[in-house]
Amino acid sequence: MLLTISTTHRPATDLGYLLHKHPDRVQEFAQSFGTATVLYPEASEERCTAALLLEVDPVRLARRRGRETPDFSLAQYVNDRSYAASxxxxxALADVFSTARSGICKARPxxxxxxxxxxIAIPVLPCRGGAEIARRLFEPLGWRVDAxxxxxxxxxxxxxxxxYLRLTLHGELRLADALSQLHVLLPVLDESKHYWQGPDEVDKLLRSGGAWLAAHPDRTLITRRYLGRRGGLTRLALARLAELDDTELDDTGPDAEVGEEEVLQPEERRVPLNRQRHEAVLAAIAELGARSVIDLGCGPGQLLDRLLKAPxxxxxxxxxxSTRSLQYAARRLHVDRMSERQAGRLELFQGALTYEDPRFAGYDVAVLMEVVEHVDPPRLPALERxxxxxxxxxxxxxxxxxxxxxxxxxxxxxxxxPDxxxxxxxxxxxxxxxxxxATHGYAVEHRGVGxxxxxxxxxxxxxxxTRKENADD
Structure with missing residues (x-):
C-alpha cells in the first residue's frame, strides 16, 4: 500500500523535520509483517511530498502467528492480503512516524x-461502506474529503x-494530529484489523484518539470497528470516552452491534462522570457569584458552552x-453564527499555562478542570506561579x-x-x-465529585x- 503526505507550507521541506526523515534519503524499516519504505518523490521550497510504501510479506505474516491467534488454515498463505493491508x-505508520505522531520536534518545536x-492521498484503500463512510469519519475532523x-x-x-476508494484528504492540521487520526481510522475504514488485540488496545485507542475521538459524532462506530466488535473492550472504551465528553454512554444504536448481555438497561444508566464534574464546577461558580470566568485548558469547549448559557x-x-481543540470549541459554540453581543462575551485564544500571559488575568474565577494531571511534574511549579x-x-x-x-x-x-x-x-x-x-495567599476547600x-x-x-482579602499584593 502507498500513502503520501504533502504540504505547501513554506519552506515545504520543513516536512522532513516534522517526520524526522531526511528528504534526500530513502529509508527502509523492517516490520514483522513486511517492509516499510519512506521516500520523497518531490522536495522543493513550494511543495514537499513524503511517501510511505508498505510491502506486506504474507509468508512472514503467517509465520508470526502466535499460539493464541486463531488458525485461518490455508487462508493464511493467500498472497492477496489487500483486505488486511490498510x-x-x-x-507501520505509527511505528515509522512515532516521534512525529507524538508531536515532538526539537529542531522546529x-x-x-x-x-x-x-x-494526504491513498490511491487504493478498502472502505466498507464506501465514500459516505469516509466522509462521515474525516469531515468532522476538518478535512475536505475526495473519495x-x-x-x-x-x-x-x-x-x-x-x-476500494481513491482517497484524498485536504486540510489544515497539526501533522501529529493528522497521523494519529490516520492510525485510528485506517483499520476503521476497512473493518478488518487482522492482528492480535490485547486488553491494552483500549489504551492505544485513547492515546491516539485523544479529544478528537471523544467529540466525534461517530465515535461509537469508530470504537466498535477499531476494536473488531469485541463487546467488552468496546464498552470499556466508550465508558472512558464518556468521561471526556458531555454525552451519555450510548452503545445501543445501529452502529453498536454489541451482545445483548452487554446492553445497559435504562435504570442502570448513570450520569457520566464528566457531566457530574461540570455540574459541580458550575455550582461552585454560582456559589462564588462570579461574573467572569476563564477556562484554562478548555479543550473542545464543553464547559464554555455551559458557561455562556449560565445566568x-x-x-x-x-x-x-492546542489550536485543534480551539477549532473544535469554536465549532461547538457556533462562533460563526453568534450575534455581535454574544461574540463580545467570549474570547478564545491559544496559550501555554506554564508561561505568564496577561490575557489570563482579570477574571473572578479560573477553572483548571482535568488539566494538572496532563502537566509534567517538573512543570507544575511554573503553572502554579x-x-x-x-x-x-x-x-x-x-x-x-x-x-x-x-x-x-x-x-x-x-x-x-494515556496522556x-x-x-x-x-x-x-x-x-x-x-x-x-499557603504560598499564594488562598484558602482551600475540598469536595468530591461522583x-x-x-x-x-x-x-x-x-x-x-478563594483568594484571601489581605493577600492581593
Whole structure:
C-alpha cells in the first residue's frame, strides 16, 4: 500500500523535520509483517511530498502467528492480503512516524504545534461502506474529503464499483494530529484489523484518539470497528470516552452491534462522570457569584458552552495549548453564527499555562478542570506561579482524578488516560493544595465529585481556592 503526505507550507521541506526523515534519503524499516519504505518523490521550497510504501510479506505474516491467534488454515498463505493491508499500514505508520505522531520536534518545536496545509492521498484503500463512510469519519475532523470509488473492472462498467476508494484528504492540521487520526481510522475504514488485540488496545485507542475521538459524532462506530466488535473492550472504551465528553454512554444504536448481555438497561444508566464534574464546577461558580470566568485548558469547549448559557456570567474566556481543540470549541459554540453581543462575551485564544500571559488575568474565577494531571511534574511549579501568582483570580477551581478510586474501575490497569503524567491520591492532592494556598495567599476547600465509596472516596477530587482579602499584593 502507498500513502503520501504533502504540504505547501513554506519552506515545504520543513516536512522532513516534522517526520524526522531526511528528504534526500530513502529509508527502509523492517516490520514483522513486511517492509516499510519512506521516500520523497518531490522536495522543493513550494511543495514537499513524503511517501510511505508498505510491502506486506504474507509468508512472514503467517509465520508470526502466535499460539493464541486463531488458525485461518490455508487462508493464511493467500498472497492477496489487500483486505488486511490498510490495517497493517496504520501499524507501520505509527511505528515509522512515532516521534512525529507524538508531536515532538526539537529542531522546529514551534512548527510541531502549527496547523499546516496538508494533502494526504491513498490511491487504493478498502472502505466498507464506501465514500459516505469516509466522509462521515474525516469531515468532522476538518478535512475536505475526495473519495472516488474504484470500478470493479474498468472493462465492464456495468459491474459497478468495488469496495476500494481513491482517497484524498485536504486540510489544515497539526501533522501529529493528522497521523494519529490516520492510525485510528485506517483499520476503521476497512473493518478488518487482522492482528492480535490485547486488553491494552483500549489504551492505544485513547492515546491516539485523544479529544478528537471523544467529540466525534461517530465515535461509537469508530470504537466498535477499531476494536473488531469485541463487546467488552468496546464498552470499556466508550465508558472512558464518556468521561471526556458531555454525552451519555450510548452503545445501543445501529452502529453498536454489541451482545445483548452487554446492553445497559435504562435504570442502570448513570450520569457520566464528566457531566457530574461540570455540574459541580458550575455550582461552585454560582456559589462564588462570579461574573467572569476563564477556562484554562478548555479543550473542545464543553464547559464554555455551559458557561455562556449560565445566568449572571457576563464574560467568558477559553484558553488551550492546542489550536485543534480551539477549532473544535469554536465549532461547538457556533462562533460563526453568534450575534455581535454574544461574540463580545467570549474570547478564545491559544496559550501555554506554564508561561505568564496577561490575557489570563482579570477574571473572578479560573477553572483548571482535568488539566494538572496532563502537566509534567517538573512543570507544575511554573503553572502554579502563572495561575496563582501572576493571574491571581478571585477563585481557582481545580479538578483531578482520585487515584485511590482507580481500583474500582473494571479493566483499568494503569492511569485513566494515556496522556496523564500522574494521578494523585487524596493525601497527595491535599498536600499540593495546602502548599499552593499557603504560598499564594488562598484558602482551600475540598469536595468530591461522583459516586462516593466508603473506602476509596469519590472518583474526582475538586478543590475550591478563594483568594484571601489581605493577600492581593
Amino acid at each position: 490495517s497493517l499500514l496504520g501499524v 514551534e512548527l510541531a504545534e502549527q496547523a499546516l496545509p496538508l494533502e 472516488e470509488p474504484i470500478p470493479l473492472d474498468e472493462g465492464f462498467p456495468a459491474w459497478g464499483a468495488s469496495r 449572571g456570567i457576563e464574560r467568558v474566556a477559553g484558553c488551550d495549548v 502563572v495561575v496563582f501568582g501572576a493571574a491571581r483570580p478571585g477563585a481557582v477551581l481545580v479538578t483531578t482524578p482520585n487515584r485511590d478510586y482507580n481500583v474500582l474501575y473494571e479493566g483499568l490497569t494503569g492511569r485513566r488516560h 496523564h503524567r500522574f494521578e494523585w491520591d487524596r493525601a497527595e492532592f491535599a498536600d499540593w493544595c495546602a502548599r499552593v494556598a 459516586d462516593v465509596d466508603g473506602t476509596h472516596g469519590s472518583p474526582t477530587q475538586l478543590a475550591v481556592f
